[in-house]
Amino acid sequence: MRIILLRLPIAYNQSSASRITSPGGYLGAHLYCEWFVRYPPLGLLYQASLFKKQGHDILLLDGELAGLTVEKILKLCKKFQPDILFSTINIFNPQNEFKSLKILKDNLNCKLIARGHFPRLYPEQTILNKHIDYALTGKGFTASTELIDKIARNQATNNIKGIIYRTSDGKTVKTEDENQFDFNLLPMPARELIDNNIYNSALTLHDKFTTMTASIGCPYSCTYCIDKTIKYQSSSNEKIVLEMEECQNKYKIKEIAFLDSTFTIDRKKTIDLCNLIIKKRLKVKWVIRTRVDLVDEEIIDKLVEAGCISIHYGIESGNQTILNNLNRKITLEQIRTAVTLTEKKGLLTLGFFMIGNKGETSKTIEDTINFAKEIPLHFAQFNVVLALPETYMAENIKLNTGRDLWLESYLGKDIPAHMWKPQETDLSYEELTSWSKKTMHAFYLRPAYILKMLKSKFTYSIIIQQFRIIFLLLKIYIRKLLK
Numbered sequence: 001m002r003i004i005l006l007r008l009p010i011a012y013n014q015s016s017a018s019r020i021t022s023p024g025g026y027l028g029a030h031l032y033c034e035w036f037v038r039y040p041p042l043g044l045l046y047q048a049s050l051f052k053k054q055g056h057d058i059l060l061l062d063g064e065l066a067g068l069t070v071e072k073i074l075k076l077c078k079k080f081q082p083d084i085l086f087s088t089i090n091i092f093n094p095q096n097e098f099k100s101l102k103i104l105k106d107n108l109n110c111k112l113i114a115r116g117h118f119p120r121l122y123p124e125q126t127i128l129n130k131h132i133d134y135a136l137t138g139k140g141f142t143a144s145t146e147l148i149d150k151i152a153r154n155q156a157t158n159n160i161k162g163i164i165y166r167t168s169d170g171k172t173v174k175t176e177d178e179n180q181f182d183f184n185l186l187p188m189p190a191r192e193l194i195d196n197n198i199y200n201s202a203l204t205l206h207d208k209f210t211t212m213t214a215s216i217g218c219p220y221s222c223t224y225c226i227d228k229t230i231k232y233q234s235s236s237n238e239k240i241v242l243e244m245e246e247c248q249n250k251y252k253i254k255e256i257a258f259l260d261s262t263f264t265i266d267r268k269k270t271i272d273l274c275n276l277i278i279k280k281r282l283k284v285k286w287v288i289r290t291r292v293d294l295v296d297e298e299i300i301d302k303l304v305e306a307g308c309i310s311i312h313y314g315i316e317s318g319n320q321t322i323l324n325n326l327n328r329k330i331t332l333e334q335i336r337t338a339v340t341l342t343e344k345k346g347l348l349t350l351g352f353f354m355i356g357n358k359g360e361t362s363k364t365i366e367d368t369i370n371f372a373k374e375i376p377l378h379f380a381q382f383n384v385v386l387a388l389p390e391t392y393m394a395e396n397i398k399l400n401t402g403r404d405l406w407l408e409s410y411l412g413k414d415i416p417a418h419m420w421k422p423q424e425t426d427l428s429y430e431e432l433t434s435w436s437k438k439t440m441h442a443f444y445l446r447p448a449y450i451l452k453m454l455k456s457k458f459t460y461s462i463i464i465q466q467f468r469i470i471f472l473l474l475k476i477y478i479r480k481l482l483k
């Protein structure tokens with residue numbers, strides 16, 4: 001069968017939820033995604049590999065970052081003539097995505113399968129859209145491959161776990177949830193299907209860039225996070241190194257950002273992985289995210305030896321009570337030690353902070369600013385907290401207001417921005433956004449920081465990188481205008 005995998009142009013700016021996520025409130029969420037996290041659609045790339053293994057012809061369209069309009073996507077679809085259109089539907093702006101998919105479906109003769117955050121959380125609402133033939137309701141990959149197989153053979157789909165669909169007489173059928181899938185069994189993402197030159201990140205030090213996932217899920221239980229809803233699983237070190245080798249040798253990738261939430265969670269496995277990378281003499285550089293309590297001198301030394309150039313830490317607050325409220329299970333001292341050690345070992349450090357958590361006051365935000373300035377971070381990102389679905393915070397909003405804001409937003413209700421903030425701080429939404437700007441100013445606009453960055457070995461590469469992204473965005477924009 002001929003299958004198109006699609007990431008739609010999202011138009012984040014139109015969603016009130018996404019408006020509050022931009023760091024410091026400076027960049028619109030859309031520009032933030034274009035600039036800071038120009039990441040390839042990894043989920044679709046895994047999916048594409050699985051479909052290819054089944055023998056299908058695949059076209060992958062990245063509407064979001066390749067600058068494809070819906071009209072252009074339709075043109076490409078008509079040329080390819082898919083039997084199946086397989087599209088992600090995001091939680092931030094599902095209404096627009098459903099509308100775009102309707103245009104595509106009405107003009108093509110194919111089945112439409114929806115996957116992603118929205119169909120998983122709101123399967124019944126998804127299938128109410130008559131142009132959606134099937135939606136995937138689980139997090140795995142088994143349902144999609146089984147579904148494609150059954151459609152290809154024209155067989156019944158009612159025994160596939162993790163899907164929702166309408167029968168020919170209009171009845172909705174939702175099958176049992178999909179079982180946990182084995183992350184290690186996934187093939188390598190089909191990077192040959194995308195233009196790897198268009199992916200990037202504002203903090204990338206070596207062009208060309210891609211992302212990888214060595215593990216999924218997290219065993220911790222921070223209140224604001226959805227990664228804990230996925231059971232922790234990791235790939236074997238051999239498989240990780242094989243993929244790194246492929247990125248380096250086949251795609252000429254120079255830098256890989258690992259998207260794992262807690263890369264160093266298994267100490268021994270991390271050290272073994274580094275040893276394997278060193279043994280294979282891989283030249284590709286890489287970046288990880290992890291917790292401050294999951295690093296020490298020995299592990300950082302190994303990471304550096306194996307080519308890791310940067311560690312991004314979820315710090316969140318400079319006030320211990322707020323950290324405790326978030327169930328972070330880390331101390332300010334652990335943060336200070338980890339960041340200091342990381343910087344001392346020559347790695348670039350980035351800290352993520354959140355403003356507006358449970359118990360947040362002007363005083364605790366000042367603590368956060370002071371702490372961020374005190375520890376040797378190269379970069380810091382301050383965001384107003386957004387209560388993502390499935391988190392304790394979102395449940396708390398539901399409990400206090402009796403409203404499911406994500407669903408209401410999808411149903412077209414205009415949700416005032418202040419509604420999205422967690423309910424457990426007395427600070428207003430306006431105060432929080434103003435504080436998020438102040439935190440950015442306080443961190444970046446100080447002589448000591450400017451001096452430190454002027455002397456830093458990273459500065460030159462970071463400046464070049466911003467020009468690369470400007471050039472890339474211009475190229476995509478001009479291409480969009482011309483076609």
Ligand code: SF4
Pocket residue numbers: 218219220221222225226227228261262291314
């Ligand atoms: S914030 Fe990090 S450590 Fe906490 S649950 Fe999420 S991924 Fe795990």
